[in-house]
Amino acid sequence: MNTLFNQPLKVVNAGLAGFANNIQKVGGEAIALSWQPPALGNIDAGLDLADLLRHPLVEQANQVAMERYLNAQPVLVDVMMADEAIPAMAERKLILHSGPPISWENMCGPVKGAIVGAILFEGWATRHEEAELLAKSGNIDLEPCHHYTAVGPMAGIISPSMPLWVIENKTNGQRAFCNFNEGLGKVLRFGANNDEVLQRLHWMRNELAPALKVAVRHIGELELKPLMAQALHMGDEVHNRNAAATGLLIKRLVPALLASNLPLEVMQRVVAFITGNDHFFLNLSMAACKVMMDAAAGVPFSSMVTVMARNGVNFGIRLSGTGDQWFQAPANPVEGLFFPGYGVDDAAADLGDSAITETAGVGGFAMASSPAIVKFVGGTPADATNNSRRMQFITLGSNPAFTLPALNFAPTAAGIDARKVADRGILPVINTGIAHKQAGVGQIGAGITTAPMSCFVDAIQALAQTVMQGAKK
Template identity: 70%
Template structure:
């Protein structure tokens, strides 16, 4: 003991950093350990977490869920109209939206504007006033895309006459297909709530000529594997959420030869190719659908704490967890910290919005930012911040995905398989990079940035799993 106190001593301080500061001011060495009680300090939630944190049954369930996710092979196999692909859109006036369930009166401006635009596109009403009356008369049903195995960016609107990509899992052929809409490009677009005649005319073309071209092209292939495109794009500077320039180019390499083998008019083929070439985000929707497909393979594993859905509707953030099925756990969406276009600021922004957080749920997007240093010019921060985010996510995941590797990190696999236990235990929140929509319908995108999932969603999910496990 005497020898111990004759040596230089360093204090490790856990908790308030002011204690460490006082020790340093007194001339001693102190290291401050950033720590906070799990589960936001809620005692019962902390006890629930403790009861399963090293549970071999939970660990085994997570290993199974993770293995199914890793084995998944999403393949683009077809293009269909939504009313042909999704049973629930055939007869009822139903419109699908991003994020967890939400009532019309609670929706944010961009989602309401996009829904009104979809009603006009479907010709259920002749003008915006009549479209609003339809809604007020409860003549239109709204449900999340995820309830129909679909995803959509930002407002995420899918209505019956819209074209959808159809993605199947070749490794799990009994799983139902996943659907996503076509990406409209940037500017005044439906997914940001715009509903002008220009927007409707573009949607009409996309639902006819562009759909015909994409369907014909896909039919010329034996299916387009999406996982290799995502993996290669990560090596070319994408993170396949907010940056899809490389992935869109790789998709075009397969679409163009296929299009040239069709009997379509050359002018229509040319217009389709030009549209895609002018839209670096074209692959985004396919990236989302591929991520959904991979995570669907991990759904419904009893006792698993692996997160299978993260989604936002512009008001609330919702998650689903493998071991609790399709139950939503929701909290108010966190604000987005980012860069705004000139003339706009945080007071103009809608809350976090869109199904595109499914990419982070699958281990890309914000989790793979180290592969895309250029993304910081869009969402803010530095290349080192992007690398740090990719490192940090390893602390809250079950494992990693060897199919998706990060060149900047010596080809380290991306962190994957968000474990709700680790989120609640560490307080480290899943990183999401995202576009920022104006809070008013139709203004469009006003910036991009970084946000996180709210902790309380994961606390609620753990509490629900423990209750289910003990019942």
């Protein structure tokens, strides 16, 4: 010991950085290690995590889930009305919303406003006050999109008369659905529900959807994975930036529209609407990611995350190995850039199903391919690259279909492993839009957020119970 203390002091400090600072002040060498206990310091969860790490049942299950995800082939096959695509909507008054389950009284402003708009759009009420009373009454079922293999951005509202993109996984025949993107400004997904919004929704149902249905049928089947991969090489990350992907989609849709017998004025309105909205592809990207993640769902004992979604109040995740169970926590704030005149106090909590893109390994996980996105969400191109690299530490592997030019064409990190998140303290990164907390104001910024750690801690404990029961059989 005497010999040890006579030598120059070299210390690795885990904990408060102040301890390392004091050592450095007296001439010692100290490295401050950024470390925290796994699973938020929850002892029981930590023990469960230790049991799950390298557990043969979990490892085998994750291999199956990852293989199913990688083998998924999302293809655009049709445009359908919601009550045709989702049979439950033809049987009862049902409106779908984004995120995990939530009751009307607990919903945020944008979701409430969007539900009121959907009720008016369906003709179930004629006045806003009447629509709100109907929503409160319990006579309309309000359920998550994810419960019906669907997704929707921001408020995520889908009602029976709304048109949906139909995406099919050609590997297993499963389908996923997403509504149409309305564009920017006063739109339903941010809770706006005035006459302008309702008229646009009626036009989308009556003219846009039939035209796109004709175009999709003329194309036959449009493979989306190659299109998304190409867009990543053109500066998109297919969540908050879809300019390239939308352009690639337009190249397919316009010739199909021109080959149809649609009236010229209809084609002009349809093409003008699509070309005027760089986010038009977002909803297709979401449905493609949803059908890829659904392929990996339902594998007993798998720790792979198959859903991340937010409802403007809570953030929820699902694991492949725990079935339909949600693990929820209050949504984390979004750190980013606000439009002039707005700030943190104006913002709703994180909102929307669009985090399905990150769940599938694109979006925030592919930020390295989209350096221009930082002008929208904040940070620097180096931050974008670092985010993509960090995600490699919490995933089961990578997706060779999606590569990142800025990282020497390395594949995107994919297959979020709840064990690694809880063990390493690295949260999945998500880039997202920021909605005003009041219905109808609209988007007030964009930024970067993360999933709450407690969701993963709860999921680990539930999975450990499942694995323990499975090991006894």
